[in-house]
Amino acid sequence: MLESTFGMIKPDATQRNLIGKVLARYESEGLTITHLVRKHLTLKEAEGFYEEHRGRGFFPELVAFMSSAPVVMMVMRGENAVSRVRELMGATDPLEAKEGTIRKEIGLNKGENSVHGSDSPASAAREIKYFFPEYK
Numbered sequence: 001m002l003e004s005t006f007g008m009i010k011p012d013a014t015q016r017n018l019i020g021k022v023l024a025r026y027e028s029e030g031l032t033i034t035h036l037v038r039k040h041l042t043l044k045e046a047e048g049f050y051e052e053h054r055g056r057g058f059f060p061e062l063v064a065f066m067s068s069a070p071v072v073m074m075v076m077r078g079e080n081a082v083s084r085v086r087e088l089m090g091a092t093d094p095l096e097a098k099e100g101t102i103r104k105e106i107g108l109n110k111g112e113n114s115v116h117g118s119d120s121p122a123s124a125a126r127e128i129k130y131f132f133p134e135y136k
Contacts, residue, residue: 005081005118006127011069012112035075035132041067073131085117
């Protein structure tokens with residue numbers, strides 16, 4: 001099924017100049033990047049994006065990290081894009097991620113795991129709309 005998903009290259013990867021490597025990986029797997037922006041998130045934007053985690057112990061650290069340096073946000077389109085991007089990223093903790101996944105290759109730790117991808121079509125729609133309100 002042809003679908004769109006949201007992806008983000010996190011501050012730990014942008015600071016290490018890994019943007020091109022991550023984008024090339026997604027494109028080499030047949031995903032088309034239809035929208036792309038590099039932005040330094042404000043604390044308020046990071047809080048809004050991660051609103052579902054508000055109240056959890058890691059929330060303050062998460063939003064501080066995500067607003068610490070620029071991120072690259074994108075919309076990717078392709079067959080089963082949500083599940084394919086999740087598979088390409090690997091497990092949240094790079095130590096548990098499968099060989100060959102993005103997080104295994106470039107993630108630093110569970111918090112600084114270099115990439116984000118929507119976990120469901122509903123999350124993809126919400127996350128895309130949050131940063132790309134013009135997207136149809």
